Amino acid sequence: MKPSLKHFFDSxxxxxxxxxxxxxxxxxxxxxxxxxxSSRVSLYGDFVRGHVRSALEKLFPMLRGAVxxxxxxxxxxxxxxxxxxxxxxxxxxxxxxxxxxxDGVSSRGLPPHAPALxxxxxxxxxxxxSQAESPERVERLTPNxxxxxxxxxxxxxAYVRAKGAVVVPQAGDELALLWRHPAHLVxxxxxxxxxxxxxxxxxxxxxxxxxxxxxxxxxxxDILGAVARLSRDGLVLSxxx
Amino acid sequence: MVVTYAxxxxxxxxxxxxxxxxxxxxxxxxxxxxxxxxEIIPENFLSLGGRPQRALDACRERxxxxxxxxxxxxxxxxxxxxxxxxxxxxxxxxVDAPFFSDHLCYSRLGGVYLHDLLPLPFTEAVxxxxxxxxxxxxxxxxxxxxxxxxxxxxxxxxxxxxxADFLRHVVEEADCGLLLDVNNVYVxxxxxxxxxxxxxxALPLERVAQxxxxxxxxxxxxxxxxxxxxxxDDVWSLYRYVLxxxxxxxxxxxxxxxxxxxxxxxxEADLARAALREGxxx
Numbered sequence: 001m002k003p004s005l006k007h008f009f010d011s012x013x014x015x016x017x018x019x020x021x022x023x024x025x026x027x028x029x030x031x032x033x034x035x036x037x038s039s040r041v042s043l044y045g046d047f048v049r050g051h052v053r054s055a056l057e058k059l060f061p062m063l064r065g066a067v068x069x070x071x072x073x074x075x076x077x078x079x080x081x082x083x084x085x086x087x088x089x090x091x092x093x094x095x096x097x098x099x100x101x102x103d104g105v106s107s108r109g110l111p112p113h114a115p116a117l118x119x120x121x122x123x124x125x126x127x128x129x130s131q132a133e134s135p136e137r138v139e140r141l142t143p144n145x146x147x148x149x150x151x152x153x154x155x156x157x158a159y160v161r162a163k164g165a166v167v168v169p170q171a172g173d174e175l176a177l178l179w180r181h182p183a184h185l186v187x188x189x190x191x192x193x194x195x196x197x198x199x200x201x202x203x204x205x206x207x208x209x210x211x212x213x214x215x216x217x218x219x220x221x222d223i224l225g226a227v228a229r230l231s232r233d234g235l236v237l238s239x240x241x
Numbered sequence: 242m243v244v245t246y247a248x249x250x251x252x253x254x255x256x257x258x259x260x261x262x263x264x265x266x267x268x269x270x271x272x273x274x275x276x277x278x279x280e281i282i283p284e285n286f287l288s289l290g291g292r293p294q295r296a297l298d299a300c301r302e303r304x305x306x307x308x309x310x311x312x313x314x315x316x317x318x319x320x321x322x323x324x325x326x327x328x329x330x331x332x333x334x335x336v337d338a339p340f341f342s343d344h345l346c347y348s349r350l351g352g353v354y355l356h357d358l359l360p361l362p363f364t365e366a367v368x369x370x371x372x373x374x375x376x377x378x379x380x381x382x383x384x385x386x387x388x389x390x391x392x393x394x395x396x397x398x399x400x401x402x403x404x405a406d407f408l409r410h411v412v413e414e415a416d417c418g419l420l421l422d423v424n425n426v427y428v429x430x431x432x433x434x435x436x437x438x439x440x441x442x443a444l445p446l447e448r449v450a451q452x453x454x455x456x457x458x459x460x461x462x463x464x465x466x467x468x469x470x471x472x473x474d475d476v477w478s479l480y481r482y483v484l485x486x487x488x489x490x491x492x493x494x495x496x497x498x499x500x501x502x503x504x505x506x507x508x509e510a511d512l513a514r515a516a517l518r519e520g521x522x523x
Binding site: 001005006012048055186 | 284285287288289290291292293294295312317318322325347350351352353354355356357359362364366367369370394395396397398399432462463465
């Protein structure tokens with residue numbers, strides 16, 4: 001690459017890493033003969049920064065509402081400065097955001113449930129877009145291959161389900177299950193109830209309902225009912241589906 | 242007689258297509274409206290499973306699918322992203338695309354994806370930089386490749402070539418096709434004060450194997466290529482002008498912001514199809 005071209009990219013890289021009045025001046029200083037209107041050149045800084053913001057606002061709508069406009073703007077601005085877009089697919093830049101939020105809870109005065117909520121929202125997208133494909137048919141009860149388990153100190157599932165009717169989630173340990181429904185291809189989630197964990201155990205270990213009934217003393221009909229319900233929801237894949 | 246890029250590669254005009262966008266994933270594969278082909282943004286299908294894949298498979302059963310990338314970074318300083326190009330090659334083969342395309346721009350610096358189509362200086366140095374990268378991509382993907390003329394709001398520093406000469410040098414020296422975005426020509430002509438028809442006359446039109454049509458947004462001091470509106474009358478007029486010189490060319494209606502109903506996008510596609518038919522009749 002010619003030195004003049006390297007100089008161009010270096011100067012644009014410096015500007016686009018931190019678009020603003022000062023960096024724009026530096027950019028023009030690097031190219032003293034450049035006569036393009038600065039209002040036009042600065043559009044590119046706005047665009048690049050705007051792509052990070054719009055991706056985060058699409059991925060984390062509940063977190064945005066939970067932290068308030070001022071804290072959200074500061075989070076987005078500071079996260080943008082970390083240059084998070086390291087993947088050609090734009091939504092991937094959100095992957096590091098939950099950890100970034102977690103690091104700033106006390107220093108930014110964020111609500112204590114913000115990290116768990118951020119992680120939940122990222123997991124929702126990760127499951128939705130998972131490349132793990134559910135087989136069309138299975139030979140035996142099988143866990144949904146997109147299943148993701150989150151252990152969190154807040155009851156985030158109930159909070160998300162309430163769609164804004166609950167101001168803050170209740171504190172308390174929760175094991176959240178998220179998976180993509182094999183037919184509807186949208187993310188389903190629920191708290192890990194004893195029935196859900198039992199059905200997952202049956203799928204992982206290849207246990208039959210009758211074996212489980214004998215081992216646990218539960219009525220076999222209840223076990224079969226749970227398997228049927230959770231198969232319909234797609235948490236497990238059933239050969240009968 | 243000039244042998245066109247399309248003819249040399251056995252590419253037939255495919256008619257009019259629209260983009261497979263997220264809001265159309267369920268509806269588009271079932272439409273009974275006229276549609277000749279479907280465009281996909283490969284970045285939306287390379288690493289995302291689930292609904293995008295199902296929609297793509299359903300469309301592929303009905304129409305030709307043409308990948309039009311935004312992340313190749315053909316003009317950037319970083320080495321080509323081999324994982325991306327490998328994935329792109331697999332996708333092109335999977336959908337059996339007759340050709341694929343991206344933009345003559347840069348979109349990555351220092352390993353950071355900028356997720357924008359950033360303009361390059363119009364210089365010989367850039368031509369020298371881009372040409373071997375195009376050849377490498379074509380060798381890796383193994384299908385004909387088109388570069389799109391991007392919109393730009395400011396001339397980048399150090400330019401020594403006109404925009405048309407720059408485009409000509411790149412596509413001729415790289416021996417690739419030209420994806421002529423007519424809305425970009427219009428937007429650039431208005432933003433930089435040149436004559437759109439004279440600009441198109443200066444392009445190597447024999448290399449045009451696809452045309453893009455889109456809407457834009459007019460602000461007091463600049464027009465932005467938003468792909469967020471209907472195609473305006475002036476762009477339709479330019480489209481007819483170029484068809485008179487190229488003959489029928491596969492044409493895409495692009496609508497990526499404030500996306501309306503699929504029916505409204507297909508209405509625009511119908512207009513383009515009518516213009517293609519009129520052009521063929523002249």
